[in-house]
Amino acid sequence: MCHCFLQNFVEPIDSIYLSCAIAKIIIQTLIIYLLAVYISNIGNILRFDFLLAAILITPLFQTSGFSRYIGLIDQSIIYTFFYVLSLAWLLLFFLPFFRTIYYNKKPAFNFAVKILLALFIIFLTLNGPLVPGVVLIVCPMVLLNIWMKNYKESDISPFYKRVLAALKKIPNYLMFYFVGICILSLYSLYIGRNNALNFGDSIPILERYLRLPSGIYSVVFQKLAFPILFLMIAINVIIIGKNYRSADGKKILKLVKWIGIFAIFYILLLPLGGFREYRSNIIRYDTIMPITFGLIFAFGFTSFYLIKNITGNYKKFYVMGIVLFLLLFTNADRLNTDSYECERHALETIAHSSEKVVTLNCDCPVMEWEKIYDASESELNARLFKYWNITTEKKLYFHKEN
Numbered sequence: 001m002c003h004c005f006l007q008n009f010v011e012p013i014d015s016i017y018l019s020c021a022i023a024k025i026i027i028q029t030l031i032i033y034l035l036a037v038y039i040s041n042i043g044n045i046l047r048f049d050f051l052l053a054a055i056l057i058t059p060l061f062q063t064s065g066f067s068r069y070i071g072l073i074d075q076s077i078i079y080t081f082f083y084v085l086s087l088a089w090l091l092l093f094f095l096p097f098f099r100t101i102y103y104n105k106k107p108a109f110n111f112a113v114k115i116l117l118a119l120f121i122i123f124l125t126l127n128g129p130l131v132p133g134v135v136l137i138v139c140p141m142v143l144l145n146i147w148m149k150n151y152k153e154s155d156i157s158p159f160y161k162r163v164l165a166a167l168k169k170i171p172n173y174l175m176f177y178f179v180g181i182c183i184l185s186l187y188s189l190y191i192g193r194n195n196a197l198n199f200g201d202s203i204p205i206l207e208r209y210l211r212l213p214s215g216i217y218s219v220v221f222q223k224l225a226f227p228i229l230f231l232m233i234a235i236n237v238i239i240i241g242k243n244y245r246s247a248d249g250k251k252i253l254k255l256v257k258w259i260g261i262f263a264i265f266y267i268l269l270l271p272l273g274g275f276r277e278y279r280s281n282i283i284r285y286d287t288i289m290p291i292t293f294g295l296i297f298a299f300g301f302t303s304f305y306l307i308k309n310i311t312g313n314y315k316k317f318y319v320m321g322i323v324l325f326l327l328l329f330t331n332a333d334r335l336n337t338d339s340y341e342c343e344r345h346a347l348e349t350i351a352h353s354s355e356k357v358v359t360l361n362c363d364c365p366v367m368e369w370e371k372i373y374d375a376s377e378s379e380l381n382a383r384l385f386k387y388w389n390i391t392t393e394k395k396l397y398f399h400k401e402n
Contacts, residue, residue: 024077035091036054036057039056039297040304063075065331065333069226083128086129093117097174132185132186137265141261146170148166150167205271208271212271212283215284224328229299233299235321240252252302270283270288339364343365345362350385359398362399366381367381372399378396
């Protein structure tokens, strides 16, 4: 493990936080790289277009400020791996298909790539709770869109032959991978029904749907993050719609429309994913991460297009507006180390204590979601701390009740 290697250079407690930081940096860099490639259609990090795309989206990755609303890289390393990393792999999977469909690039799938993609869909559908739901919305939408285009371009009659002809014109590689990943996603959802967390307290499906408005309000309207992001996307869409209705402009507007349709379907399907007490309103920053990805992409893509196409004085004013928008997010994301300092101090207390059961007098959980008041509940953590060389022997701990 990374932190075990780092212990050759730093103290055990330092190694834990340092390894988490390195992992988050790598994951965030991967996501920014992938989104920049989606936006610019360029993979060379030294090219201006790639750098412009990356600059447009980077400030939207919030660590502190708006992290509980528009956050992707979670403060919890478990959530970072469990949610956002799995979505990063999904972005990687969809990338060659997006470049083929949207940018009309000829697919370059040799035999080795085809085998790797087939194996990759098995890994993807069994990796992370959000992937199957996203796949079961995106893949049918893409296939339906291509079928509709083929159907409109066909003049075959009767009707059923036209339907079949449009279906047959869908590229075989798309049918194979998209239908295959959909089938495996359905299987993933089926076996996910055995999740132990589903067997606890729950509420009827109707009540879950009735809680959606409260969830949307709590995430979208309690902070500026989503409102101003929506506003910027809307401004970009209006400008493109009124002034840049070229073939490329129309393609962008259509893509943004499909992102909106995806968001609606995704929200409507969320209540079917079960109920958790810690996200009582169903919608939370973590459950809507796929929508957040879509909105960040929509902002980056439309802004990138306008910066490249607006000319004259209008470009100066537009770029100034984008800069102010990005500065707002940058300013909001101010570093807050209170939780880190508190937990780190608690770990040092446990490490340096001579007691086998350590009493903690702090106001933060230690490697847990909540504070521990019964020392026996720290058993697994105590064994883990010994394994990580934080302690030389197993030391249970509990929080002193105030």
